[in-house]
Amino acid sequence: MKARAVLAFALLAVAALGGAAPSRAQQAPAFVSASETAYRLDTPAGKVAVTIRAEFLNQSQQELRELPLYVLPHALDLAVASGGKPLQFTLQPGDEAARRTAVATVALAEPLKPNRRVTLEASYRLEPSAGPLMTLEPGLIEVPFIGQGPGSWVFVDVPKSGDNVLDPGCLVGKDQPSEVKSAGLQRWVCGNVFLIALSADDPSVLDRCAALDERCRQRFDPGVFSAFALSVTDESRRGVLTESVTMPDGRQVAMTLKFFRRDADWAARQFAIARQAFPLLESLFGFTYPYTDVTMRQSYHIANYGIAGVAFSGLGQVLLSHETGGIDEEVTIHELAHQWAGTTQFARPFLWEGLAEWATRVVAPQLGVAVRPLDWKSAGFSAPLASWGSVAGGSPAYWYGRSGDFWFAYEAAIGGRQNMTTVLSRVDDEPALWPLKEGWFMDQGEFLSDRNLDALFLEWVFVPETAKTLLEQRRAAHDLVRGLRNRAAEAGLGSGIPSDIYNNLIAWVFEPVAGQVAEGDRIIAANRSAASLAAGAGLRVPDAVAVSWGKARLSETARLIEDMRQAVVAIQAAEAELAGEPEGSRFREGVREARSRFEQGDFAGARTAAASGVTGRVNAAAAEKLIDLAKEKRDSFSPGFFGRIGMLFEDPDAKLAEAEAALAAGDGTRALDLARQAYETWDGASSRGLQRLAVLAAVMGALSFATWLVLKRLEQPPAAKKLGQGHYIETGARAGSWKDWENTPE
Numbered sequence: 170m171k172a173r174a175v176l177a178f179a180l181l182a183v184a185a186l187g188g189a190a191p192s193r194a195q196q197a198p199a200f201v202s203a204s205e206t207a208y209r210l211d212t213p214a215g216k217v218a219v220t221i222r223a224e225f226l227n228q229s230q231q232e233l234r235e236l237p238l239y240v241l242p243h244a245l246d247l248a249v250a251s252g253g254k255p256l257q258f259t260l261q262p263g264d265e266a267a268r269r270t271a272v273a274t275v276a277l278a279e280p281l282k283p284n285r286r287v288t289l290e291a292s293y294r295l296e297p298s299a300g301p302l303m304t305l306e307p308g309l310i311e312v313p314f315i316g317q318g319p320g321s322w323v324f325v326d327v328p329k330s331g332d333n334v335l336d337p338g339c340l341v342g343k344d345q346p347s348e349v350k351s352a353g354l355q356r357w358v359c360g361n362v363f364l365i366a367l368s369a370d371d372p373s374v375l376d377r378c379a380a381l382d383e384r385c386r387q388r389f390d391p392g393v394f395s396a397f398a399l400s401v402t403d404e405s406r407r408g409v410l411t412e413s414v415t416m417p418d419g420r421q422v423a424m425t426l427k428f429f430r431r432d433a434d435w436a437a438r439q440f441a442i443a444r445q446a447f448p449l450l451e452s453l454f455g456f457t458y459p460y461t462d463v464t465m466r467q468s469y470h471i472a473n474y475g476i477a478g479v480a481f482s483g484l485g486q487v488l489l490s491h492e493t494g495g496i497d498e499e500v501t502i503h504e505l506a507h508q509w510a511g512t513t514q515f516a517r518p519f520l521w522e523g524l525a526e527w528a529t530r531v532v533a534p535q536l537g538v539a540v541r542p543l544d545w546k547s548a549g550f551s552a553p554l555a556s557w558g559s560v561a562g563g564s565p566a567y568w569y570g571r572s573g574d575f576w577f578a579y580e581a582a583i584g585g586r587q588n589m590t591t592v593l594s595r596v597d598d599e600p601a602l603w604p605l606k607e608g609w610f611m612d613q614g615e616f617l618s619d620r621n622l623d624a625l626f627l628e629w630v631f632v633p634e635t636a637k638t639l640l641e642q643r644r645a646a647h648d649l650v651r652g653l654r655n656r657a658a659e660a661g662l663g664s665g666i667p668s669d670i671y672n673n674l675i676a677w678v679f680e681p682v683a684g685q686v687a688e689g690d691r692i693i694a695a696n697r698s699a700a701s702l703a704a705g706a707g708l709r710v711p712d713a714v715a716v717s718w719g720k721a722r723l724s725e726t727a728r729l730i731e732d733m734r735q736a737v738v739a740i741q742a743a744e745a746e747l748a749g750e751p752e753g754s755r756f757r758e759g760v761r762e763a764r765s766r767f768e769q770g771d772f773a774g775a776r777t778a779a780a781s782g783v784t785g786r787v788n789a790a791a792a793e794k795l796i797d798l799a800k801e802k803r804d805s806f807s808p809g810f811f812g813r814i815g816m817l818f819e820d821p822d823a824k825l826a827e828a829e830a831a832l833a834a835g836d837g838t839r840a841l842d843l844a845r846q847a848y849e850t851w852d853g854a855s856s857r858g859l860q861r862l863a864v865l866a867a868v869m870g871a872l873s874f875a876t877w878l879v880l881k882r883l884e885q886p887p888a889a890k891k892l893g894q895g896h897y898i899e900t901g902a903r904a905g906s907w908k909d910w911e912n913t914p915e
Contacts, residue, residue, distance in 0.1 A: 308403025338362025455594030482511020523572025543570030665719020713770030815858030
């Protein structure tokens with residue numbers, strides 16, 4: 170199933186709580202149509218060369234005499250041209266601390282009229298430097314990359330042999346220019362970074378964007394910031410933390426955090442929290458993390474969208490921002506929780522975000538992490554959780570806070586933390602149902618706790634006006650099933666639910682349930698009858714039917730009960746038939762085996778074993794009579810010519826002796842078979858001899874015919890050779906001049 174990204178902890182919520190969202194780069198003007206900015210990194214030297222090609226469309230009603238180009242701070246040797254002609258410009262310096270790009274205001278050679286286009290080309294370079302946002306040192310480059318706003322492509326050429334990490338939203342280009350490859354570089358392309366980042370597990374989107382599909386250009390973000398990259402050729406400058414984490418069951422999961430070295434202190438804190446939180450989260454959710462590794466990556470870019478973290482629950486990957494307004498550790502725990510509570514498993518935001526928020530509030534205090542409060546009740550907004558994403562309004566603080574509190578209310582309603590973990594542990598039992606909806610949790614909570622959750626879900630989740638009728642149908646069906654479960658438990662079948670009833674309840678298909686419950690009652694009655702019959706026969710009833718009742722379909726359980734009834738009848742019939750046999754009789758062994766198989770739940774085997782004892786006795790009686798007949802046939806046997814031929818290689822006396830031995834040993838079936846063979850050997854001697862002579866005559870006839878064919882062929886003269894084969898006189902040659910060239914001596 171395709172996994173999607175989970176965005177968490179929008180920084181707008183942080184700002185609403187007193188934090189500050191990070192400042193964004195200035196916005197590009199709306200008249201930029203298309204641009205390509207290429208950055209070539211010389212990482213060993215700590216230098217970058219930049220080229221820009223930007224096409225502008227004048228969408229205003231006035232002529233434009235100048236246009237802006239956005240360049241990184243500390244740009245050197247900036248040159249701008251159009252159509253090969255240099256243009257004058259004034260440069261407003263950038264500011265790293267304020268995340269403000271430099272702006273070159275370019276004077277056009279002639280005014281740009283409305284609805285007309287002009288293309289500008291520019292180039293500049295960056296030399297080694299270090300600042301609050303950019304680091305260019307020999308062996309290490311950490312630089313943000315900018316485009317020209319809407320319509321931008323940004324190309325980043327990095328050393329192919331280096332250790333390169335680019336923010337999500339950048340891909341290795343599908344077509345690598347020859348001049349890039351010949352320089353030992355690899356081209357990455359960055360377009361609509363938000364689309365690309367959130368499609369990390371959708372190969373079709375990534376393939377189109379890597380091939381520079383026009384739909385992947387940065388069209389909608391008015392900002393000019395496009396990506397952040399780390400390129401390392403000096404291994405001593407690489408920022409990676411890796412360690413194996415021991416999970417609750419003892420297995421090891423490899424945890425990795427890739428970060429920018431300038432933020433090493435932040436990375437160390439997050440890695441320490443992540444190592445402690447990850448096993449606790451698995452214990453809390455109750456089902457196994459599905460991968461052997463988990464990778465966290467620091468991202469500068471997501472903060473520009475007001476996002477503190479992104480989780481890919483279908484990939485085992487997490488993105489973390491270091492600019493969360495003071496809730497870094499909380500974000501780390503929350504994003505790791507999405508590996509169990511993500512869009513892979515759940516269908517609605519309040520499910521994946523609410524459960525991740527709930528898990529964070531449970532685990533964080535255990536690690537000494539203070540969780541910021543979310544006062545959603547005073548937000549002045551109210552909407553059911555199921556409408557998150559489909560209705561306008563509501564701050565992130567409202568949705569995150571309300572959804573997190575709902576799961577604490579759910580936990581209390583179903584009986585506490587242990588029951589909550591039990592319900593969550595069932596998530597990976599039914600991956601065919603993924604992504605799960607809220608109804609699944611309502612059902613599982615009621616199955617486990619036997620409590621009515623209608624009021625809880627109407628208060629928090631559903632729109633009461635639209636959900637009331639459906640919930641009434643659901644309640645009627647669940648009440649019927651609850652009664653059936655109680656009656657099944659009284660009958661010794663446990664509290665499970667037959668699979669076809671369970672599947673309808675889980676799918677919220679309630680119409681067939683009444684008929685299925687009636688069928689279930691008939692099966693319970695049939696089981697009572699069969700169990701009573703077994704008890705009357707002195708048989709202990711196994712739990713095979715109870716196991717089937719809680720797992721199999723109703724029809725399968727009904728068939729199993731009928732098999733049990735037939736097995737009891739077979740055992741009783743066999744015991745009645747063998748009543749006159751001594752206790753140690755071989756034939757009674759089949760009945761003893763039948764009882765053993767029955768109590769093990771092997772009803773078909775029990776019927777077979779019971780029948781084998783009766784069959785053995787019947788066969789023994791028949792074998793005894795047939796042995797006597799065979800002896801009479803032997804005593805009266807007087808073979809003629811054909812009979813003597815038929816008795817060649819036969820030893821019926823030995824078979825008769827074996828039959829008597831088998832009968833004495835109690836093996837009536839084998840005795841009957843051997844006695845029949847001995848009798849038929851004497852009785853069919855003449856016909857068998859005639860058959861043998863007939864076969865011999867047929868073989869002799871075939872040999873005679875074959876001999877005649879060989880002699881006939883030997884009597885015929887050799888065929889004349891065709892013209893051109895062997896020694897011959899060529900047509901037209903004089904006979905007197907012919908010689909045998911092979912046989913004439915030289």
